[in-house]
Amino acid sequence: MRFFWMFLYVASVYMANRTMNDFMDLGWFGMLSVGTLYFGAVFTLRDKLHTYGLRVVFVAIALALLVNVVMAYQYDTPIRIIVASFTGILISELADTGIYQQFKAKSWLTRAVTSNAVSIPLDSFFFSFMAFYGVNSAFEFLHEGALPTTDIMKIIWADLLFKTLVAGGLALLINMYKTKRMGKQ
Secondary structure, X not given: OHHHHHHHHHHHHHHHHHOOOOEEEOHHHOEEEHHHHHHHHHXXXXXXXXXXXXXXXXHHHHHHHHHHHHHHXXXXXXXXXXXXXXXXXXXXXXXXXXXXXXXXXXXXXXHHHHHHHHHHHHHHHHHHHHHHXXXXXXXXXXXXXXXXXXXXXXXXXXHHHHHHHHHHHHHHHHHHHHHHHHHHO
């Protein structure tokens, strides 16, 4: 099963990066990158990988980083996106892993939610500012010129909201499945 969870983790990182430049203006809820919906799952999937050991977690993170670089090369992704994505994943996933390990005595759900509460904001801030600060807008619904900080903050707000919803929802589903399986044993 660890290869299944590892595949889902790496595939989610891949899909998040493939769709990160597709934005939806959600008004008060901010500007949402479609990639955020995939990336919300990344944090909880990595937490699930912890059940197979720390080595598996680090292999999965390394594979995700490798897929990022290969994909970026294949699709001529701008270097700022590669650096932002690589940095965001590295910082947030390592922080998440460290926090998750500190709560080993707690339930899996508590560990996942606690570590995600730190890693999701880290990823959102690092990636968004590194990827979009001072960049000319390529999105139809944005005005001409540099992407202003207010728009970056809208992206971060939507990222935080939807990554948290996706990560939390997936954590609840995995926990319910795990609880149900344990009850049948």
